[in-house]
Amino acid sequence: MHSDRASLGLKIAAGAGLAFMHLPLLLIFIYAFTTEDKSYQWPPPGLTLKWFSVTWSRPDVWEALSLSVRVAAISTAIALVLGTLCAAAVSRTKFFGREAVSLMVILPIALPGIITGISLRSAFNLADIPFSFWTIVLGHATFCVVVVYNNAVARFRRTSGSLIEASMDLGADSFQTFRHVILPNIATALLAGGMLAFALSFDEVIVTTFTAGQQQTLPIWMLEELVRPRQRPVTNVVAMVVVLVTFLPILGAYYLTRGTDTVAGQGK
Amino acid sequence: MSDLSLHTGRSGPLTRLSDWLWRNPRMLILLLLTPPALWLGIIYLGSLFALLAQSFFSIDEFSGLIVYEFTLKTYGELFTPANFDIIVRTVVMAAAVTVAAALISFPIAYYAARYAKGKWKAVFYLGVMLPLWSSYLVKVYSWKLILAKEGILNWLFEILHMKWLLEAYLAIPVIGGNSLSVSWTGTFLVFLYVWLPFMVLPIQASLERVPTSMLEASGDLGANPGQSFRYVLLPLALPGVIAGSIFTFSLTLGDYIIPQIVGSSRRFIGQAVYSYQGTAGNIPLAAAFAVVPIVIMGVYLWVAKRKGAFDAL
Structure with a gap:
């Protein structure tokens, strides 16, 4: 255990564990091409x-895909604003109620x-709000905030407060400081957080089943196929495309935050 | 500050607002926090409390309408044998998934934290990240393909001439069934697969912080590798294991899709909540059921906090 080389047993166990996590996904890729x-x-x-x-x-x-993309885009935008505001407040000072x-x-x-799902649904019922695009967004933005927040807080912690003071001392006002000093410093963290929020929203199904009514996002379309398989080959292809599409933001977020002490995506 | 702005010739409402905020940092915090606090407070906490409040109402058995009077009757219904069974079953499943996930995760996390260097570090990191973020439904779907009667797992047993082993296993009551895809073993495998990456990351984070010198010291003092593991590595990694178990446990408690797609007809908490609020229209009982995972997780988090698990998140 104190040597610098891993024992064979550990290598096999670690390799088998990784294989267990990846083989089922690879299987999806093969099934997309089957003639059956x-x-x-x-x-x-x-x-x-x-x-x-x-x-x-x-x-x-196409309709389900388009709805999913629109919901994810708007939810990500809302989460970016709310998450950054929260992170800025929490990381700048210690105040009562911070925890x-x-x-x-x-x-x-x-x-x-x-x-989260049934709370929102029963609240919509109580307030007589009909299901719409915006009820889906309401739910998604709520749980996307945390992803942006985590990334922004980690970056704010590494950004020295003296930078902001220096900018103010040199005559910039708060808005100029935000625009020219804070924003460039946190931009990649926000981009990474935004990508992860998009991926999270794009994939969400549990809350969405409660807030969508009759509308179909792509995950809801897939869920229907899972419960009552009617068009297996189409589902296979959609599943493969979804895997490929979610890999892009993850790889992107990884490269954007690489080399910092907290890498994006750890707290899904 | 205001003097300075006079000298530099800065004026205009924006500048004045900015200076005022600089002088009143508390107001700045307040302004920053208001939008997120309003959003989360009203939309999320508001609906959560509205739901919890409904668990103290009950449903009239004849008319099927909700009686808006304070009562603990609905909570009492949780303890009828049928409902209590659902709770016990779900907690046992969550515990089994958590233990299995910890066992499989540990070698991956240990190798990644201690031996993987440079390129391999990235491989291990992305190797956990990609399954973690891949679509939940696609992951469930892949297991539907694997466990299907005509699928790859049965095919493997067949060509290895081990079909009898699978059949003997399925004949075991409770964990067996007609086929893997309608048995608890199937449900367990899918849960394990879907939540596994949530366990690897926190364990790895806590193992990264264990100094190599500690293990060396333990070895120098005469401990064999087993003893070093038992008395040095494991206690130091425990916060990470507990942090990971928060995810696996909580996610299993609340899931209703996996047991519906792969599993027997015996229900879990998530399915109970779903069907009571949906077709049955019994919102109070659904709300009371929803309180169960909240309470279990509350206790769990309290214990975890005392064990220092949050530093490993």
């Missing part, structure tokens, strides 16, 4: 590219999603 469309038969009887064009010409998939504020931000993600 009635069952989940393994091994695939043949390989084809046909289902990609079938999926491409499906209006319901309570960070708890409030983390709560929507710490409690099971189903609780």
